[in-house]
Amino acid sequence: MPVMKSAVADRKVPERGRSAPRKTANLTVEGRTLEVSNLDKVLYPKNGFTKGDVINYYIHVAHVLLPHLRDRPLTLKRYPNGVEGEFFYEKRCPGFRPSWLKTAPVWSEGNQATIHFCLANDLPSLVWAANLADLELHTSLGRRQKIDRPTAMVFDLDPGPGADILKCAEVGLALRELLQKKSLKSFAKTSGSKGLQIYVPLNTTATFDQTKACARTIAEKLARERPEKVVSQMAKKVRQNKVYIDWVQNDPHKTTVCVYSLRAKENPTVSTPVAWDEVEKALKKGRAADLVFQAPDVIDRVKRRGDLFAPVLELKQKLPAVSEFEAG
Numbered sequence: 006m007p008v009m010k011s012a013v014a015d016r017k018v019p020e021r022g023r024s025a026p027r028k029t030a031n032l033t034v035e036g037r038t039l040e041v042s043n044l045d046k047v048l049y050p051k052n053g054f055t056k057g058d059v060i061n062y063y064i065h066v067a068h069v070l071l072p073h074l075r076d077r078p079l080t081l082k083r084y085p086n087g088v089e090g091e092f093f094y095e096k097r098c099p100g101f102r103p104s105w106l107k108t109a110p111v112w113s114e115g116n117q118a119t120i121h122f123c124l125a126n127d128l129p130s131l132v133w134a135a136n137l138a139d140l141e142l143h144t145s146l147g148r149r150q151k152i153d154r155p156t157a158m159v160f161d162l163d164p165g166p167g168a169d170i171l172k173c174a175e176v177g178l179a180l181r182e183l184l185q186k187k188s189l190k191s192f193a194k195t196s197g198s199k200g201l202q203i204y205v206p207l208n209t210t211a212t213f214d215q216t217k218a219c220a221r222t223i224a225e226k227l228a229r230e231r232p233e234k235v236v237s238q239m240a241k242k243v244r245q246n247k248v249y250i251d252w253v254q255n256d257p258h259k260t261t262v263c264v265y266s267l268r269a270k271e272n273p274t275v276s277t278p279v280a281w282d283e284v285e286k287a288l289k290k291g292r293a294a295d296l297v298f299q300a301p302d303v304i305d306r307v308k309r310r311g312d313l314f315a316p317v318l319e320l321k322q323k324l325p326a327v328s329e330f331e332a333g
Contacts, residue, residue, distance in 0.1 A: 070266075081137065082141040145260055159255060162201045167246035180250070226331070274298065
């Protein structure tokens with residue numbers, strides 16, 4: 006594991022169009038030399054978390070993060086001036102990328118062109134992206150080899166005004182129970198923002214049409230059964246004090262924040278896998294803070310518990326027909 010403070014050599018290079026110098030350094034990562042810049046630049050002003058801290062975080066969790074990134078087209082979400090500044094999404098992998106960084110060609114219906122997405126398949130690629138202030142890692146549900154085959158069905162539980170992550174926990178547990186009745190195992194992670202995300206690993210030949218139809222049916226079923234707590238419609242006017250089950254994420258054109266990704270919030274919170282018993286305990290105790298994790302917390306959790314999301318990569322489950330959920 007590279008140790009940034011001892012592995013770099015500082016120098017200053019003038020930045021094009023600006024008088025202020027840009028601090029750069031060389032970092033050796035798995036035999037590749039990367040130029041990193043402005044490591045002391047604060048990207049989370051209210052927390053003091055710097056770009057160097059961002060890179061160090063991703064280095065420390067890379068062994069659990071990289072398997073979830075591998076071969077998945079990556080959409081960069083860059084915050085060059087920190088979380089309080091402007092950001093932009095970048096689907097097309099930048100032309101200034103290193104020659105060794107792999108890409109995935111994906112046909113875009115909207116652009117009527119092939120877009121070459123970055124792939125973060127190894128630690129040097131991950132550090133390169135982090136150095137671009139790519140705080141958030143957003144990936145496809147399909148891998149590049151079979152981009153039209155989602156490896157999981159996903160439910161994004163988003164609390165409306167007046168609701169919080171504990172209400173998401175309650176809905177998530179109801180969702181788990183419904184899935185269990187169809188012999189489907191599910192795994193939870195925090196979004197790193199306000200809600201929870203539930204993954205149902207498939208790793209089969211299921212298509213997006215199938216997962217999207219199934220997720221919609223399940224969301225609508227829970228909304229009918231628990232109308233005071235759940236909505237399956239995106240319209241914000243119906244979401245007061247309720248949890249929106251976002252089933253639309255099950256689409257080849259959508260991306261989902263990757264597990265272990267930082268989020269661009271006030272603090273460096275992380276999309277963190279949580280065991281179902283943790284969800285139950287947080288709900289029972291009424292402690293929303295028990296389902297919020299920042300970068301140092303996640304580094305410690307990974308050391309103690311390993312990757313709680315590992316089964317999502319390998320577990321094979323057959324997706325039931327939509328009619329099975331419609332019938333109850």
